[in-house]
Amino acid sequence: MKTVATEWANQALNRALNKVQATVPMDLQIRGMHLFQKARQHVIKRPPPPPLVEQPLPPVESLPLERIDVSSPFLYRQGVWKSYYKRLRDEAPVHWQGHTPFGGIWSITRYDDILTVDKDHERFSAEPFIIMGEPPDGLGLAMFIAMDPPCHDQQRKAVQSVVAPRNLQEMESLIRLRVQEVLDELPTDSPFDWVPRVSIELTARMLATLLDFPYEQRQKLVYWSDLVSGSTSATGGTSTADEIFEGLPQMARQFTQLWHDKAARLAAGEKPGFDLITLMQSSEDTRDLIHRPMEFLGNLTLLIVGGNDTTRNSMSGGVYALNQFPDEFLKLKANPGLIPNMVSEIIRWQTPLAYMRRVAKQDTVLGGQFIRKGDKLVMWYASGNRDERKFDQPDAFIIDRPNARQHMAFGFGVHRCMGNRLAELQLKILWEELLARFEAIEVVSEPEIVQSNFVRGYSKMMVKLTRKSV
């Protein structure tokens, strides 16, 4: 329990910190914050969160409704997610679990209910975080995905043109060239791990381009993104607070340097580019973002995480899906015109981010359940995309599914994914180039799945390619 004295001490420290934020370099601030949090933990004697140990999850049929907990970061890896979500959709579509490692959560599992919550930012706030738990103390990066209007609108508008269609047209040939380079280097004589060779490599190249980040250092972007989205306390992943506090100062330093380099080049008369930093520097609302470190870092982190786990795992997921449903691969080869619709179906089937979180801003009723102001709600897109009320044979992968585009993996409402067109474009080009080269793309062993309640991803997937005979 917090005493009045510790509360007062916290407030005083926070005031001091705010002052420091505007004057001390960002990387030093993060280091300082780490020491501060360690000291505070020592004084308040709050134990660090226990590590999550994987245990076999019980079959959902064996559990009473009130014991069902879908927050486990092993739900997807152990392959029980479909049965857990289905039980909730059928029997308790707005379901309360008060005792998860991430606090009490309402799970929203039906398509229509998720749409209702996602649209209603008046009733359901995206603040302060959109992941189930909390990031490490002191690392509450401010991101517009976790802001409500009007702040959200200002910040998003400042950066959304980086993925605006006009910009994408400029980028299309570059994306294709890079896909070709990566695919042409793949071995066809032996199996290889698809995840680092294709999915991670292609997304890293894309991110480096969007940020105009030093190309040869692009793997750093992937590393930082994985570090943040893998936070144990936030998503049940494998990055500890200590690791995050180690990695982020480096990110802060490099992004700060990138910002100043850009500004200097622009001042020296260089033609402004279409990259993110330049866009931020040319918008009224974000040109002084460098002086608001947690926002600056937050929004850059948002864009690297947003463009990393999502596209990466859709790139792996598509290959896996076509292996699970081999008739669909034949259908695709017979009619490559189905690629755009298949891209939507891949995103529906994979749903690389399982959910977004909201907080009720007032007492309210949803699906007959009374929800209190301050309660956390988790919109399970991964369940909505398998809702039999919306999608016929929802677990089947059907590349010409008529309503595939209506999947909810991009979210709906003001927070709808702003990179959706870019993601679709990247996947479309990947599949066009794959079909042009390979006769068969076989997954030769069961892929390995990441530990997370948020990212539905693959850490390893061995693939064997057969080149098309000319």
Add this chain to the structure above:
Amino acid sequence: MAIIRFAQHTGTEQDVPLTEGSSLMDLARAHNVPGIDGDCGGSCACGTCHVIVDAAWAAKLGPRNEEEERMLSMTPECHPNSRLACQILATAALDGLRVQIPEHQF
């Protein structure tokens, strides 16, 4: 026959029979007008049925609603006469309405 005219950025125009009570988004989808995806099924929640209404018609349609305004402001290349087709209900009075589908929706 009453129609709504959808114009593509390429100059192609497509006349779609007007059914009273349907939204313009539903009409476009029922007749496979390219560039109108309507991913959210008409809930004003995705911004993928963006159209630009011909100036002569804009006033007759009235202003955007608040939700629509917010979704459109999240769309790059928003125009003063931009609307979401799912928020325009077809009535007999709209016979001959011409809307342009923005280039970015392809």
